[in-house]
Amino acid sequence: MKLAINNLTTHTLSNVCLTLDRPSLYGIIGRNGTGKSTLFTAINDEMNFEGEILISDGWHQGRVSYVATLDIFDSNLKAADYIKVLRGKEWEHAQKYMPLFSASRFFEKPIKKYSLGMKEILAFIYTVSLEADVIIVDELMNGLDNAMRAKAFQILKELSETKIILLTSHILEEVERYCDKVYFLSKYGFDDVLDFKEAQKLIRETQVFM
Numbered sequence: 241m242k243l244a245i246n247n248l249t250t251h252t253l254s255n256v257c258l259t260l261d262r263p264s265l266y267g268i269i270g271r272n273g274t275g276k277s278t279l280f281t282a283i284n285d286e287m288n289f290e291g292e293i294l295i296s297d298g299w300h301q302g303r304v305s306y307v308a309t310l311d312i313f314d315s316n317l318k319a320a321d322y323i324k325v326l327r328g329k330e331w332e333h334a335q336k337y338m339p340l341f342s343a344s345r346f347f348e349k350p351i352k353k354y355s356l357g358m359k360e361i362l363a364f365i366y367t368v369s370l371e372a373d374v375i376i377v378d379e380l381m382n383g384l385d386n387a388m389r390a391k392a393f394q395i396l397k398e399l400s401e402t403k404i405i406l407l408t409s410h411i412l413e414e415v416e417r418y419c420d421k422v423y424f425l426s427k428y429g430f431d432d433v434l435d436f437k438e439a440q441k442l443i444r445e446t447q448v449f450m
């Protein structure tokens with residue numbers, strides 16, 4: 241499965257190109273407001289843009305899994321309500337992941353009673369349970385404690401053997417530690433990032449033009 245972004249232009253990005261031609265855990269870093277979430281929304285085909293985004297193995301169009309915001313979950317419903325509409329393998333994946341996050345009990349309570357971390361656990365489990373070729377994790381783990389984050393990264397590592405995973409986070413040490421390859425996104429495109437020091441430098445010195 242390949243993800244090819246050709247000359248993507250949006251209100252915030254200009255002629256951005258990137259080709260990811262193998263499954264892996266890719267880190268996408270960048271200043272606030274650069275357009276990372278905009279990029280993911282375009283990849284998820286939920287906005288108009290100029291340019292081209294192809295997700296395909298040459299035969300089939302690839303599927304994307306992306307929870308853009310925790311607000312998509314109706315706070316009067318329970319996490320279990322979202323899990324029970326999953327079918328087949330997707331439901332099985334969720335059943336496998338829930339105990340790892342001690343989620344089975346609180347998933348029976350209304351979402352309005354959840355902490356930030358509990359909502360993120362729901363969003364994370366939902367995102368990684370879907371049968372997708374590209375999985376996007378957009379600052380979904382910021383509220384998780386260290387033990388939960390380690391479990392989440394373990395799952396992403398395993399899935400990255402067969403899927404393209406795009407992860408963004410402002411915790412640069414973690415991005416560098418877990419991601420196989422890291423890209424720095426600015427208005428004009430992607431730069432390869434070699435290490436944590438370079439990531440810090442790019443974040444410090446690059447301006448955001450709005």
Ligand SMILES: Nc1ncnc2c1ncn2[C@@H]1O[C@H](COP(=O)(O)OP(=O)(O)OP(=O)(O)O)[C@@H](O)[C@H]1O
Binds near residue numbers: 252270271274276
């Ligand atoms: N729905 C929207 N309509 C118009 N402009 C938007 C919308 N959402 C975001 N923007 C603007 O688009 C730009 C990019 O926002 P985006 O959320 O993609 O950045 P980001 O890189 O994900 O930032 P952060 O690291 O803060 O999450 C910002 O200038 C923002 O103000």
